[in-house]
Amino acid sequence: MKSDVLLRIGVKLILPYMLVFAAYVQLHGDYGPGGGFQAGVIVAGMVIVYALVFGAKAARQIAPVALVERLAPAGVLIFAATGVPSLFAGKRYLDYSVFGHDALHAHEWGVFLVEAGVITTVAATLIAIFYALTDREHS
Amino acid sequence: MEIYINAVLLTLLAVTSCAIIRQRSLFGVVMLAGTYSFLMASVFVVLDAVDVAMTEAAVGAGVSTVIFLIALHLTKSREYPKPRSAVVPLFITLITGFALIWGTSTLPPFGVADAPIHEHTTPHYLDAAREKQIAANVVTAVLADYRSFDTLGETLVVFTAGIGIMMLLRVRRRRGPAGGNEGEPS
DSSP, X not given: OOOOHHHHHHHHHHHHHHHHHHHHHHHTTTTSSOOHHHHHHHHHHHHHHHHHHHXXXXXXXXXXXXXXXXXXXXXXXXXXXXXXXXXXXXXXXXXXXXXXXXXXXXXXXXXXXXXXXXXXXXXXXXXXXXXXXXXXXXX | OHHHHHHHHHHHHHHHHHHHHHOOBHXXXXXXXXXXXXXXXXXXXXXXXXXXXHHIIIIXXXXXXHHHHHHHHHSOSBOOSOOSOSHHHHHHHHHHHHHHHHHHTTSOOTTOTTSHHHHTTHHHHHXXXXXXXXXXXXXXXXXXIITHHHHHHHHHHHHHHHHHHHHXXXXXXXXXXXXSSOOOOO
């Protein structure tokens, strides 16, 4: 799977920009287009592009299978747990107002946590599916 | 102006679909499907659905193209030369297509501002988002605030789909005759 120099250098140049773009899409989702789902796919795309050029084995070293498969359920847990503190405060599930003193701040934190859960699950699940497919290729 | 862009994009979509039908090499089909996704993403941008366009471009044209290519690598990359009979599929397609076109005939015209969908809950969302200043991007406001339960469910669906695919793909590896190269269980 090792391809020529041009591809390898090109991918190495592009990856940091993909990461920054994913972070932008993730954190700027309140104001522009994007959010956890889109950022998660971009993060998964980074690993997949890396694996396409450097081989699945090299990709497994930066994003180990065990880590990816633990992150997928962890994202759902982060999202689900975001709603729990408001239950203890006597409010409704997923009411963000417990995360700060004024509504705007609290809301920002709430959305941040929820989106963190979404990006974790989406990215990890896509990478895990990719790994599961390339795994069959080897056997 | 917008109608010309739409016309060009939709024509290209139709051309791509015809090319996919005519194409016998599955590699070509996968590439054309990626093209189709990019064209569809452009249509979504024209329709001001940038969030959907990003997802379509990243998932439809990016990730699924790679997954299809891996699938081709694992199987064969040529379609069976001839389908047995084209009569029944053609009949079903014609019926479905006619039903869809008939169904759209009662919809409000394309791009009309006073369609029911824009008058029911949308003004409420827009006003509330502006008043409470919750999120400048109302799509995020709807996803993360008004319908946060839905989004939690969607995240769960993504996770469940991932588990399902991993279970499907791993079953044969465990039963497979080659017991040599499976070192790590997870």
